[in-house]
Amino acid sequence: MSDSSGPLISVRDARYVYATGNVIALDSVNLTVHEGEIVGIIGQNGSGKTTLTKLLNGLLKPTSGHVVVNGADTAKHTVQQMASHIGYVFQNPNHQLFARTVTAELEFGPRNIGVPADEIAERVAKARDFFGLADYMDEHPYRVSFPIRKLVGIASIVTMAPRIIVLDEPSTGQDHRTTQVINDLIRRLRSEGTTVICVSHDMPLLADVVERVVVMKSATVIADASPREVFADAELMARTNLRAPQITQISLRTVVPQGGDVALGVPELADQISSWRSRQSDRREVRP
Amino acid sequence: MSMQVGLPIGLVPGDSFVHKLNPLTKGAWVLGYMILAFTTKSLYLLYGMALVALVLGLIAGVRRAMVKGLAILLPVFCSIVPLQIIAPAVPTPWELAGKIGPLSLYTPGVYVALMLFGRIFSCLAIALVLLLTTHPSDLFTSLAKLRVPYMLNFMLAMTMQLIPVFQREVGIIMSAQKSRGMKGSGFSAVLPSFVPVFVGAIERVQQLSISLESRGFGSQGKKTSYRQVSAGPVDWVVGIAALLLPLGAIYSLTHGMLDQAKSLIFPPTLVVSLFVVCALSFLALIFGAAFLTGRK
Amino acid sequence: MTDPIVVLDEVSYVYQGADEAAIENISLRVMPGEYVAILGLNGAGKTTLGLTLNGVVPTMLGGELQGSVHVAGLNVADYAVREMAKVVGIVFDNPEFQMSQQTVAEEVALGLENAGVPFEDMKVAIDRALGMVGLSGFEDRSPLRLSGGQQQRLAIASVLAMRPQVLIMDEPTSNLDPIGKSEVFAMAGHLNRDEGMTIIVMEHEVEVMAEFADRIIVMDHGRIVMNGSPREVLTRVDELEALGLRAPASAELASLLEKDHGAWTGPLPITTEEAVESVNRALGVTT
Numbered sequence: 001m002s003d004s005s006g007p008l009i010s011v012r013d014a015r016y017v018y019a020t021g022n023v024i025a026l027d028s029v030n031l032t033v034h035e036g037e038i039v040g041i042i043g044q045n046g047s048g049k050t051t052l053t054k055l056l057n058g059l060l061k062p063t064s065g066h067v068v069v070n071g072a073d074t075a076k077h078t079v080q081q082m083a084s085h086i087g088y089v090f091q092n093p094n095h096q097l098f099a100r101t102v103t104a105e106l107e108f109g110p111r112n113i114g115v116p117a118d119e120i121a122e123r124v125a126k127a128r129d130f131f132g133l134a135d136y137m138d139e140h141p142y143r144v145s146f147p148i149r150k151l152v153g154i155a156s157i158v159t160m161a162p163r164i165i166v167l168d169e170p171s172t173g174q175d176h177r178t179t180q181v182i183n184d185l186i187r188r189l190r191s192e193g194t195t196v197i198c199v200s201h202d203m204p205l206l207a208d209v210v211e212r213v214v215v216m217k218s219a220t221v222i223a224d225a226s227p228r229e230v231f232a233d234a235e236l237m238a239r240t241n242l243r244a245p246q247i248t249q250i251s252l253r254t255v256v257p258q259g260g261d262v263a264l265g266v267p268e269l270a271d272q273i274s275s276w277r278s279r280q281s282d283r284r285e286v287r288p
Numbered sequence: 289m290s291m292q293v294g295l296p297i298g299l300v301p302g303d304s305f306v307h308k309l310n311p312l313t314k315g316a317w318v319l320g321y322m323i324l325a326f327t328t329k330s331l332y333l334l335y336g337m338a339l340v341a342l343v344l345g346l347i348a349g350v351r352r353a354m355v356k357g358l359a360i361l362l363p364v365f366c367s368i369v370p371l372q373i374i375a376p377a378v379p380t381p382w383e384l385a386g387k388i389g390p391l392s393l394y395t396p397g398v399y400v401a402l403m404l405f406g407r408i409f410s411c412l413a414i415a416l417v418l419l420l421t422t423h424p425s426d427l428f429t430s431l432a433k434l435r436v437p438y439m440l441n442f443m444l445a446m447t448m449q450l451i452p453v454f455q456r457e458v459g460i461i462m463s464a465q466k467s468r469g470m471k472g473s474g475f476s477a478v479l480p481s482f483v484p485v486f487v488g489a490i491e492r493v494q495q496l497s498i499s500l501e502s503r504g505f506g507s508q509g510k511k512t513s514y515r516q517v518s519a520g521p522v523d524w525v526v527g528i529a530a531l532l533l534p535l536g537a538i539y540s541l542t543h544g545m546l547d548q549a550k551s552l553i554f555p556p557t558l559v560v561s562l563f564v565v566c567a568l569s570f571l572a573l574i575f576g577a578a579f580l581t582g583r584k
Numbered sequence: 585m586t587d588p589i590v591v592l593d594e595v596s597y598v599y600q601g602a603d604e605a606a607i608e609n610i611s612l613r614v615m616p617g618e619y620v621a622i623l624g625l626n627g628a629g630k631t632t633l634g635l636t637l638n639g640v641v642p643t644m645l646g647g648e649l650q651g652s653v654h655v656a657g658l659n660v661a662d663y664a665v666r667e668m669a670k671v672v673g674i675v676f677d678n679p680e681f682q683m684s685q686q687t688v689a690e691e692v693a694l695g696l697e698n699a700g701v702p703f704e705d706m707k708v709a710i711d712r713a714l715g716m717v718g719l720s721g722f723e724d725r726s727p728l729r730l731s732g733g734q735q736q737r738l739a740i741a742s743v744l745a746m747r748p749q750v751l752i753m754d755e756p757t758s759n760l761d762p763i764g765k766s767e768v769f770a771m772a773g774h775l776n777r778d779e780g781m782t783i784i785v786m787e788h789e790v791e792v793m794a795e796f797a798d799r800i801i802v803m804d805h806g807r808i809v810m811n812g813s814p815r816e817v818l819t820r821v822d823e824l825e826a827l828g829l830r831a832p833a834s835a836e837l838a839s840l841l842e843k844d845h846g847a848w849t850g851p852l853p854i855t856t857e858e859a860v861e862s863v864n865r866a867l868g869v870t871t
Binding site: 044 | 833844866
Binding site: 424446492497501511513 | 644669673676680682685686689693696697
């Protein structure tokens with residue numbers, strides 16, 4: 001299934017200028033994403049991260065430069081055509097949902113792109129179970145609570161089974177339990193080989209699930225590296241007014257100066273500390 | 289999260305004489321213009337009024353915005369003229385100017401078109417002067433002084449603020465639907481978007497009313513105003529001067545609306561060429577607009 | 585012995601048309617000048633609790649309220665919501681949904697205009713409120729053109745103009761970017777420390793609350809299930825996890841080391857500083 005002959009997403013020298021006010025939202029951005037990669041995009045509001053994702057599914061066409069997604073040049077395709085290549089989950093589910101029942105909502109996307117009926121039913125059942133929506137399938141989307149609606153919004157794109165999924169701030173405003181569901185979703189998508197682009201402020205969410213972090217500031221990409229490298233870069237974090245997850249900060253000031261690794265999760269750091277201590281006590285025992 | 293929203297036509301900040309006039313004074317002139325415009329048929333008067341409004345716009349330094357606002361007049365002109373030339377809005381008999389194929393072109397149409405257009409032009413121009421030089425809050429504060437009910441006033445102000453917000457929301461919703469592969473444009477595509485817009489509006493208003501109430505909004509009793517709108521002698525003088533307009537209207541009505549149809553004669557060649565130019569321009573504008581929106 | 589500024593006594597509330605109570609048997613006392621953080625999953629009743637403090641629940645949302653709510657000595661049931669504005673202010677999670685006016689100054693003036701405050705006094709109050717939130721100089725700006733963080737600070741300023749003694753903030757940073765979040769948290773901290781304002785915040789940012797709050801309350805299914813100092817509550821890592829919540833990463837780390845590795849003794853840290861200090865000590869690192 002994977003096409004190793006080239007990148008899945010290729011953004012070359014893309015610029016985007018808003019016609020009103022001549023605002024440069026994106027300034028010569030280059031980005032290459034290969035199939036199966038899980039990429040996190042971080043940056044303050046106004047850094048260009050949302051503009052970049054909108055270039056990926058053709059909602060915005062680059063003022064100059066090229067954006068090619070799954071072989072399709074976004075400048076030559078409509079948004080509807082791009083929908084069969086790349087799914088975009090909007091931050092506010094209220095902007096997406098309009099059907100009479102949750103079931104109808106989950107069926108809408110795959111039907112639009114021509115998925116056969118029995119397969120649609122299968123996908124809907126799978127999404128229902130994964131997102132825990134069994135109690136809500138016959139409800140009107142606007143009668144369920146906002147957190148459930150958020151999951152419905154994500155599920156309605158997942159049923160389209162696109163090769164690439166863009167998640168725009170999936171955990172913003174969500175509680176820990178819902179954030180866990182989203183974390184699990186990203187892991188599941190990764191295991192199925194889907195390419196995931198996740199725009200988020202939620203550092204802990206990203207830290208333990210993405211392989212690559214793209215940092216944006218002032219309409220450009222200023223860093224593109226592994227989470228460990230990005231979060232360990234104190235100067236970068238300061239410059240962008242971002243903060244590494246607490247556990248990473250702790251590791252940076254404890255084990256890392258002693259030669260240990262930058263930690264992205266609690267178990268990781270616990271393991272490091274524990275083995276460090278047992279090495280120390282071993283050493284003490286050996287000493288006469 | 290917070291995007292740049294604003295009304296397409298709004299206050300152009302400035303310090304001119306026109307800016308400083310009391311909103312009610314300016315409102316009186318707009319009202320007077322409308323009364324006079326629709327009670328006269330004199331082209332001299334109508335285009336004279338339009339000219340005065342344009343001069344006021346120049347004095348206020350809002351020339352560019354006015355031009356943008358008046359741009360709508362171009363398609364209006366190009367549609368009124370051919371329509372009136374084919375079927376003048378006056379009683380028959382109509383003097384024939386010429387024929388193009390099956391179409392008969394009549395001379396009286398030109399005068400009627402110029403008159404109708406003159407009414408629209410003058411009223412639009414003065415309304416623009418008001419809009420471009422008046423802060424909406426000052427306008428609403430003035431309305432409150434006129435004892436317009438607080439709630440009504442507030443709701444008008446809120447509507448003004450919400451229109452661009454909803455424009456933005458509809459845009460986002462349509463983007464979201466397109467991103468799910470929804471086909472078709474035009475009304476059938478917009479229809480499913482009504483639900484999210486509606487729900488969004490309800491949630492917003494609900495939240496807002498709780499927020500407002502929690503800040504003490506809606507108390508009975510006397511309210512004060514942060515925005516202070518002054519009414520000095522100049523405002524009174526200019527305001528009273530606006531009375532000239534309805535007085536002019538009365539004069540006009542008692543003098544056959546100052547109809548110049550008999551005195552202004554347009555040669556047939558002018559009638560025919562005007563028809564052709566305007567009809568073609570109108571069609572060009574329509575196709576141009578359709579082409580541009582289709583490209584998106 | 586000062587009196588508590590907020591007293592909830594056996595308060596229960598069922599929304600109109602709902603089967604279950606949104607909050608049940610809530611009893612709570614908040615002392616003047618306290619910074620109280622309320623944690624809980626969405627739907628746990630945090631917002632409902634907040635709305636009882638100025639009467640929005642039940643007067644604006646229908647339904648049945650049982651028990652009594654007193655704020656600054658006033659029985660909330662005896663006053664209209666708009667009258668409570670002088671005592672308690674509330675800001676919500678969506679900054680834009682709290683904006684209604686054409687300029688920043690008018691937004692702040694709204695409550696004052698309604699209260700019939702004379703113009704001169706209004707100007708003073710507006711300057712003061714904008715100064716407190718760091719928006720001096722923004723008077724003529726349009727609220728819709730501000731950043732999320734600025735809008736939220738504006739919402740707070742417009743509440744502060746009425747000089748309330750208690751400020752309730754219902755998930756104020758949910759919709760903000762990291763800069764906006766720190767602006768709002770810093771401002772809440774300043775209001776509490778330097779102006780003595782009683783702050784009640786409903787939040788998910790556990791690590792920030794560990795640093796600012798005097799007291800943490802945990803709600804689950806409409807009830808208060810934990811109520812104590814940050815150290816008392818946030819170190820109960822397993823209980824919080826069972827409720828679907830998260831303890832600060834520092835406490836989670838120490839708890840894991842204690843349980844799985846037998847490598848931790850002593851109290852669990854709840855802030856980054858504490859964790860760094862304790863871990864370095866355990867590693868035998870001298871700083």
